[in-house]
Amino acid sequence: MINRTKCYSTACIEYYRPIEMTVPRLIFFPADARMIIDQHALIEQLKHIAFIEDTQTRDTFPPGERFLSLLSFLGCSPNIKLSAQEGDDYCFISLLKASDESRCLGHTPTVKPKCPHCRKRIAGWQVENWQRGDTPVCCDKCGKASDTAELNWKHECGFGRCGFTISHIYPHEAVPTEQLLSLLQQFSGTPWDYCYAR
Ligand SMILES: [Zn+2]
16 A cells, blocks of 8 residues: 555655755756656756757756846856856756656745735645645635645745656746747747746
C-alpha cells in the first residue's frame, strides 16, 4: 500500500539532487497543474534556448549564455552569482522530479492565496494535505470550494507535476521575460507559470 500523505508533505518534495528548502528559489511549471512534460525534452529545450549550459550533467545545470537576458532582474544592482567560483549562493538550474499527481512545488513564508471565484483572501486555507493539488478548500467569503492547485497564489506558491527551479533567487528579485514564457509555451504546447519559494 502506498502511503500517499507521506509523499506530499512539504519536506518531501523530491529533487534529483535535494535543494535545501530554505534556499530562495524561482520555480517554473506548466500553468495546468495536471500537465506532465517529458523531462529529457525539457532539458534539451532549455539547452537549445541557452537558458542552461550544455553540460553532460543530468540533474543540475549552470546558467547558459541567455540566462540573464531571459529573466528580468528588479532593482538596480542585483547580486546574482552565476558560478560556484563567485560564492556558494550562486544560481543553478535543477529539474523537479516528475510526480504522478500535482503537489506544492514550494512557497514563500508569507503566502496568502485568493479565491478564484470571489477574488478575496481565503482564511483557513492550510487544511490537512493542502500540499496536494487536488485537496478542496472552501472559501470563507463566498462559500465556494476550489482545489488548492486552482487558488490564486500570486506567484508565492506553485502546484504541478514537473518543472524546474533556479536556486538563490529571492522572492520578486527576478521575473521571467515574456520571451522565456513564450518559448516554454511554444515548445511544450501549454502555458507556463512561475512562483517563488524559500
Ligand atoms: Zn470566494
